[in-house]
Amino acid sequence: MNSIQRAMIIKDIKEVIGSKQMLLPMIIVPLIMMLILPLALVIGARYGVSGINGMDYMVKTLGSKFNELDNSQLLFEIGLNYMFPVFFLLIPIMASSIIGASSFVGEKEHKTMESLFYTPISIRELFVAKVIGSAVPALVVTLLSAIVFGIVMNIGGLLYFGRLVFPNIKWLILIFWVSPAVTVMAIFFMVFVSAKANTFQEAQQMSAFIVVPVILLLLGQMGGLFILNNLTLGILGAVFLVIDYILMRKTASGFVPEKLI
Amino acid sequence: MNAIETINLKKSYNGNQIALSDTSFSIKQGEIFGFLGSNGAGKTTTVRLLNGILEPSGGNASVMGMDITKNQVEIHKLCGVMTETALMYENLSGIENLNFFGRLHGMSEAAIRERSFVLLEYLELTDAKNKKVKAYSTGMKRRLSIARALLHSPKVLFLDEPTSGLDPEAAMNVTKMIKQLSVEQGVTVFLCTHQLKYAEEICTLYGFIHKGRMLGMGTFDELLKQRNSKRYVEIRGESLPDIKSSELTHEGKIRITIQSDDDVTRILQDILSRGGKVYEARQVKWNLEDLYFSFQKGENL
Structure with missing residues (x-):
């Protein structure tokens, strides 16, 4: 990382911290998804033993794999390894689309993009610096969320299984393979949007499109269509990377001052 | 360079x-x-x-x-x-x-x-x-x-x-x-x-x-x-007679194009001799504003 990219990251972080509109969702969404809901699972699993409503199809798909588990353990296991991985994917998408929207569309909206074009960095350097500048804070938020989630889950693991349950292979794939790929995808999507959207809000509304595949993942799993195992997550990460490459080629060639001022 | x-x-x-x-x-x-x-x-x-x-x-x-x-x-x-x-x-x-x-x-x-x-x-x-x-x-x-x-x-x-x-x-x-x-x-x-x-x-x-x-x-x-600009004299007064090729400014003064200082004397004598009263007379050259509008209109003022 060179000094320009470092300066861009510091600037983008300060911009996010300085704006309630950006900062609040960056705090609240991870808190709900990765702290409050997991805490509810840890506490609720003990009492919600009579049945696992709405997840019957998923349990059927899992088959005999978890036959030996009691209902509390089963609920906890499904939460840890099948439900929260999908929720978790929303964190990098949310963080990178907020920072990306600010970094690309926000700069256009606030007429600061043109100020950047007058500095002695090439358009390619600026593009790379802005992508890295958006990705690093988003990944930090994602990693912090994973750490908080891991602490809560390990408390649950000790309660229900008598051992630490986090991180397992699935979560390592999710954190270090799928999340970075999905982060970059959301950022490139924002770059793509930046040539069309004129305001931060407009860009944020368009970012809803990226959440759709994640919702489909959640519904597909709950409906018993498929199960997110290590292999499917590995493939998912690879698919995201291919999409990243295509989006990068497309957005980099479209990242020209004429379209952004 | x-x-x-x-x-x-x-x-x-x-x-x-x-x-x-x-x-x-x-x-x-x-x-x-x-x-x-x-x-x-x-x-x-x-x-x-x-x-x-x-x-x-x-x-x-x-x-x-x-x-x-x-x-x-x-x-x-x-x-x-x-x-x-x-x-x-x-x-x-x-x-x-x-x-x-x-x-x-x-x-x-x-x-x-x-x-x-x-x-x-x-x-x-x-x-x-x-x-x-x-x-x-x-x-x-x-x-x-x-x-x-x-x-x-x-x-x-x-x-x-x-x-x-x-x-x-x-x-x-x-x-x-x-x-x-x-x-x-x-x-x-x-x-x-x-x-x-x-x-x-x-x-x-x-x-x-x-x-x-x-x-x-x-x-x-x-x-x-480039605009072949001219000097002119601006006069504020009362009962000012009609003078050839003069124009009225928005401040109520009359403006007459001149070629030399002698023209000012001649114009003032003419006004006074025809019963006009002169309170103020000022020689004016084109300023940037005059020049700008001259270029914009594509003609001399």
């Missing part, structure tokens, strides 16, 4: 919307060039073209001898730009903005600190340097933009309405600073404005632009010669 040179520079959008048509001019190093035109005349487009952030549709141009289509990064190292379309980060403080742009210009932390201190002090922003820019007044934001444009000690300075929104004292400081930069350091200033009186006060060279077309270019005297 010419600091800026354009040859038939042209910019059109979508092939038909012409923002700048076949513009050719050259500006020597150290000049303060007043680029004068109304809003939408093509001033900002020209600044963007000269800084290589817009691609010309035709012709070519160079800044400090460097082609604007090939050497953008090098040009940006030598140029400082302050326009109404290139603003500062509102959620960062003044000093944070300068630190950020200084870093992008490859300056060391010590150099940024030293230069920021001098500029903020001169532009009277020292007390507000830690406040977020969104809390700044319009004038303060403009002064901070000037500080950013000057941070890396540029050789060519592009300024778009630098004193608009400033109080008289701050405007005087900025004007003094621009003159000093030009005279003492040989900085070439490309000043876009539609404030003609201000331009007349500060510029050494003028260019008039209207609807993307360059109407005239030169020093004040050169432009006067």
Whole structure:
């Protein structure tokens, strides 16, 4: 990382911290998804033993794999390894689309993009610096969320299984393979949007499109269509990377001052 | 050496919307060039073209001898730009903005600190340097933009309405600073404005632009010669008789074109002899405003 990219990251972080509109969702969404809901699972699993409503199809798909588990353990296991991985994917998408929207569309909206074009960095350097500048804070938020989630889950693991349950292979794939790929995808999507959207809000509304595949993942799993195992997550990460490459080629060639001022 | 040179520079959008048509001019190093035109005349487009952030549709141009289509990064190292379309980060403080742009210009932390201190002090922003820019007044934001444009000690300075929104004292400081930069350091200033009186006060060279077309270019005297300008006498009085080819000004005075000082005496004698009363008589030469409108109308006043 060179000094320009470092300066861009510091600037983008300060911009996010300085704006309630950006900062609040960056705090609240991870808190709900990765702290409050997991805490509810840890506490609720003990009492919600009579049945696992709405997840019957998923349990059927899992088959005999978890036959030996009691209902509390089963609920906890499904939460840890099948439900929260999908929720978790929303964190990098949310963080990178907020920072990306600010970094690309926000700069256009606030007429600061043109100020950047007058500095002695090439358009390619600026593009790379802005992508890295958006990705690093988003990944930090994602990693912090994973750490908080891991602490809560390990408390649950000790309660229900008598051992630490986090991180397992699935979560390592999710954190270090799928999340970075999905982060970059959301950022490139924002770059793509930046040539069309004129305001931060407009860009944020368009970012809803990226959440759709994640919702489909959640519904597909709950409906018993498929199960997110290590292999499917590995493939998912690879698919995201291919999409990243295509989006990068497309957005980099479209990242020209004429379209952004 | 010419600091800026354009040859038939042209910019059109979508092939038909012409923002700048076949513009050719050259500006020597150290000049303060007043680029004068109304809003939408093509001033900002020209600044963007000269800084290589817009691609010309035709012709070519160079800044400090460097082609604007090939050497953008090098040009940006030598140029400082302050326009109404290139603003500062509102959620960062003044000093944070300068630190950020200084870093992008490859300056060391010590150099940024030293230069920021001098500029903020001169532009009277020292007390507000830690406040977020969104809390700044319009004038303060403009002064901070000037500080950013000057941070890396540029050789060519592009300024778009630098004193608009400033109080008289701050405007005087900025004007003094621009003159000093030009005279003492040989900085070439490309000043876009539609404030003609201000331009007349500060510029050494003028260019008039209207609807993307360059109407005239030169020093004040050169432009006067181009328009074959005349002197005239303005008279305020009572019962003033009809005088051939006189015109009434909006202040209620009459204005008559003259060739020499003797004409003034002759006109005054004529008025007095015909019973007119003269309270005030003043010889007037064309000012920049007269020149500008003359070029815009394409005829002598």
